[in-house]
Amino acid sequence: MTAPAETPPITARVEEKFPGAVTASHQQFGDETITVAKDQYLAVMTLLRNDPTLKFNLMVDLSAVDFLGQSPRFQVVVHLKSLSLGHRLRVKVGVGEDGPEACTLPTISKLWVAADWYERECFDMYGIRFQGHPNLKRLLLYESFVGHPLRKDYDIHLQQPRVELRPVRERYDYQNRNLTDPSETERRPL
Amino acid sequence: MKRSNLPLEFGAEPMDIEIGPSHPAMHGITRLSTRLDGEVVTAVEVEIGYLHRGFEKECENSTYVQVIPYTDRLNYVSPILNNIGYSLAVEKLFGLDVPKRAQYARVILGELSRISDHLTCNGAMGMEVGAMTVFLWYVKAREYLWELTEEVTGARLTHNWTRFGGNANDLPDTFFDMLEERLKKVEAVLEEGVKMLFKNKIFLDRVKDVGVLSRERAIEYGFTGPMLRATGEPYDLRRAEPYLVYNELDFEIPVGTVGDSYDRFLVRHEEMLQSISIIRQAVAKIPKGGHYQHDRRAWLPDKTEVYGSIEGLIDHFKVIMEGSTPPKGEVYQAIEGGNGELGFYLVSDGTGKPYKCRVRPPCFNFVSALPEMLIGHYVGDIVPIYGSINMIGGELER
Amino acid sequence: MGVKTKAPAIEQGAFFTTRLDAVLNWARKYSLFQYPFATACCGMEFMATAASHYDQARFGAEIPRFSPRQSDVLWVAGTINHKMAPIVKRVHEQMAHPKWVIAFGACASSGGFYQNYAVVQGLDRVIPVDVYIGGCPPRPEAVLDGLIALQDLIQTRGPTGHTGINPRQTKEVLLLSRQ
Numbered sequence A: 001m002t003a004p005a006e007t008p009p010i011t012a013r014v015e016e017k018f019p020g021a022v023t024a025s026h027q028q029f030g031d032e033t034i035t036v037a038k039d040q041y042l043a044v045m046t047l048l049r050n051d052p053t054l055k056f057n058l059m060v061d062l063s064a065v066d067f068l069g070q071s072p073r074f075q076v077v078v079h080l081k082s083l084s085l086g087h088r089l090r091v092k093v094g095v096g097e098d099g100p101e102a103c104t105l106p107t108i109s110k111l112w113v114a115a116d117w118y119e120r121e122c123f124d125m126y127g128i129r130f131q132g133h134p135n136l137k138r139l140l141l142y143e144s145f146v147g148h149p150l151r152k153d154y155d156i157h158l159q160q161p162r163v164e165l166r167p168v169r170e171r172y173d174y175q176n177r178n179l180t181d182p183s184e185t186e187r188r189p190l
Numbered sequence B: 001m002k003r004s005n006l007p008l009e010f011g012a013e014p015m016d017i018e019i020g021p022s023h024p025a026m027h028g029i030t031r032l033s034t035r036l037d038g039e040v041v042t043a044v045e046v047e048i049g050y051l052h053r054g055f056e057k058e059c060e061n062s063t064y065v066q067v068i069p070y071t072d073r074l075n076y077v078s079p080i081l082n083n084i085g086y087s088l089a090v091e092k093l094f095g096l097d098v099p100k101r102a103q104y105a106r107v108i109l110g111e112l113s114r115i116s117d118h119l120t121c122n123g124a125m126g127m128e129v130g131a132m133t134v135f136l137w138y139v140k141a142r143e144y145l146w147e148l149t150e151e152v153t154g155a156r157l158t159h160n161w162t163r164f165g166g167n168a169n170d171l172p173d174t175f176f177d178m179l180e181e182r183l184k185k186v187e188a189v190l191e192e193g194v195k196m197l198f199k200n201k202i203f204l205d206r207v208k209d210v211g212v213l214s215r216e217r218a219i220e221y222g223f224t225g226p227m228l229r230a231t232g233e234p235y236d237l238r239r240a241e242p243y244l245v246y247n248e249l250d251f252e253i254p255v256g257t258v259g260d261s262y263d264r265f266l267v268r269h270e271e272m273l274q275s276i277s278i279i280r281q282a283v284a285k286i287p288k289g290g291h292y293q294h295d296r297r298a299w300l301p302d303k304t305e306v307y308g309s310i311e312g313l314i315d316h317f318k319v320i321m322e323g324s325t326p327p328k329g330e331v332y333q334a335i336e337g338g339n340g341e342l343g344f345y346l347v348s349d350g351t352g353k354p355y356k357c358r359v360r361p362p363c364f365n366f367v368s369a370l371p372e373m374l375i376g377h378y379v380g381d382i383v384p385i386y387g388s389i390n391m392i393g394g395e396l397e398r
Numbered sequence C: 001m002g003v004k005t006k007a008p009a010i011e012q013g014a015f016f017t018t019r020l021d022a023v024l025n026w027a028r029k030y031s032l033f034q035y036p037f038a039t040a041c042c043g044m045e046f047m048a049t050a051a052s053h054y055d056q057a058r059f060g061a062e063i064p065r066f067s068p069r070q071s072d073v074l075w076v077a078g079t080i081n082h083k084m085a086p087i088v089k090r091v092h093e094q095m096a097h098p099k100w101v102i103a104f105g106a107c108a109s110s111g112g113f114y115q116n117y118a119v120v121q122g123l124d125r126v127i128p129v130d131v132y133i134g135g136c137p138p139r140p141e142a143v144l145d146g147l148i149a150l151q152d153l154i155q156t157r158g159p160t161g162h163t164g165i166n167p168r169q170t171k172e173v174l175l176l177s178r179q
């Protein structure tokens, strides 16, 4: 976990191209990580994809982490991999909850098609809106769902059924019914 | 089988059909809203989420070890691979060393799991175009493998087998007695499959040159695993970023050339043979030793210590009451799952529960690329193409 | 029939009497057409049970019918979440009477170990269930046991004694499904 003295090459390259864009970086457990400023996010991502010394052609994963009570509240985490050069990078960018640009981030689905669905899922689960996304709808949940379940302030047990649920009483009545009495099930209102 | 340019007077009115989520020919629960022009698919919209079970939320509310059973149910055709991936991620977080024997055991069971995954997919692909027999045979072969894993883990499908620092139990002697015989049987079934399908005109016509996705597009879509290798890109995490003891084992990475359904089928078939060879090598090389290395932060000590020493008892109590407490930080660990890069991204805040436990599901990308694979094909090709991507609901929707 | 006053079999005492509904129930229980509504991991075990190794066909429940209108038993194998619930309900309503429902596995029976915003806490919160098969997933032996339990239920209770929609209430149900 001790941070090496010199800056790793990928981070150095990004810093060289966009001075000040990398606000933090670490190499914990050998995963090279950079945190970039929100306004430079798209530019950095474009560089990572197109730069001949970086060539991150595979967008591995995109998701968010909700640090409730901190500012900025969300952190969008993107994992990249270069198939030709074999290196990996984790890019993090903070997304705040307040201000005119609350919970928004530019989309990277123009750079990697794969990001399309990952961003939709991220929107679904965290409510982060990706500006410029071609089809930003809920992916895993349904349109009538209120809220974003992976936010830390969403109660895990809060359900939003789409059909009327049968009462639990009835279910236990049914389980305890007397099977030897033929009139029992006849009488029971359903 | 792309459409020919029919003169316009034959052009039918566009027709919309909804396929799924519960549809006779679909073995997954995905809804495809398709628009047809005559018999040709012109637009597809994929709707998923019918098996969304809140995996991540559930993990954030469980201790680290309680997550292992949930990982079983991600890709439920190769559960042990999920176990291994998650445990490796947590072990990376703790900085644990796993004994060599446990690593070999993980390789053996992981490859068995991979074979059962590919058997299911290839069998279902056959079934999708009418070759029911192949499916029944492949499921029979899968049954032989499940009995093997049951011998070790006690469960047929949901194993919950790995722990942090090793495995729940060692490979018993009976396992090794059964193994070779079972592998031979599986090989025989695969041989039968070759006879049934590889020269079967009907099968070939249905899978060749359908659902083609070029290598560039596949990478754009973030494909990994057999789907990517079918397009010719030899990216296999067992080779690219070796984990466990894969760098001590000798195996080949089959790749396709065209990237159609047939290539995917062949790649999966070849991978099964490779996996069998990996298992044989691993069995020959597996060293003696313990199956579990205890670390007091990570998981329980041996039972004799719990009953025999006060330190053991305290460790046991602490792990049960507080859970395993890794250091703060974040970690990403990917392994080659049945479908491709199965990654686990964990964020730890130093407490007993993961602050964030994210799975990078390989077949998510495949399903997102479905429209591109389907458009331009006949409606009858939807199901074979869909079968070839091996969509697994638990992993796709979590 | 009817020509001879006494059939030779009756003279020899080789006959038995029964009630018509008992015969019908007997016939019903051994020709169950099934609708496998497999959503999740339990579907894998369902596959294994239906395939040649465990061979569910031995119990007269062989052919999966993928049209609800042609099937008698709805096997709900796997987790049902809130997005899926309306679809299960629709499938169940489309099945012709008499019909039975088996909740396959812990998730379908009670929500299993998924207690969260997404998962319906038991299939019986949505449609009536006749047999619950526990296990996560149930072993094929347990599945067959559940099937036999259903057959007993059919034999003893007949088509109306189960919890499927009562014919008298069909009208209401139709109204409901139109809404």
Ligand code: SF4
Residues within 6 Å of the ligand: B073, B158, C040, C041, C042, C043, C077, C078, C079, C104, C105, C106, C107, C108, C112, C135, C136, C137, C138
């Ligand atoms: S009961 Fe278990 S095996 Fe069955 S669907 Fe639920 S989690 Fe999967």
